[in-house]
Amino acid sequence: MRIAFGKACLVVIVALFVSAMLWKVSEPFVLVRELKAETAPLEAEASRLRAENRQLEEEIAQLDTPEMLELEARRQGWINPGERRIVFRKSAESKPSPYVPAPEANTPLFDEVEQWAHDRAARLLGRTERAGLAAGDTPAEAD
Numbered sequence: 001m002r003i004a005f006g007k008a009c010l011v012v013i014v015a016l017f018v019s020a021m022l023w024k025v026s027e028p029f030v031l032v033r034e035l036k037a038e039t040a041p042l043e044a045e046a047s048r049l050r051a052e053n054r055q056l057e058e059e060i061a062q063l064d065t066p067e068m069l070e071l072e073a074r075r076q077g078w079i080n081p082g083e084r085r086i087v088f089r090k091s092a093e094s095k096p097s098p099y100v101p102a103p104e105a106n107t108p109l110f111d112e113v114e115q116w117a118h119d120r121a122a123r124l125l126g127r128t129e130r131a132g133l134a135a136g137d138t139p140a141e142a143d
Helices: 002-062 066-075 109-124
Strands: none
Touching: 066 109
16 A cells, blocks of 8 residues: 555656646747737738838839929929919908808818819800809809
8 A cells, every 4th residue: 555655646746747847848839929929910900000111112113203292392382483473362342252161271272263264264165064053144243
């Protein structure tokens, strides 16, 4: 009986020793799993930023042409030598036109002038429905 008890103790000690060794051996694998879990969101963010960077580089390449540089300069209010800037201001007593929606506060002047020119050309060509005029109105009434 004493031999059986000694064998049982030996088995328990060996089992504890093997368990401790397996625990030590498995620590790097647990650490790797934890690090992968921590880096996954960072990898996703890095991937998103790389895609955004590619998009911005393409936009820079498109803007780096003489035509686009001039267009962007005009949006910012620059004019070429010899040109005159025309500023349209509303008088204090003017009411908004019922035919043309009021421009948004953040719309650049260039866009407003472009829209006005497009509407004016449409009216002159007889396309009153595109310009926002009723069928019997004349262009002079909308101004």
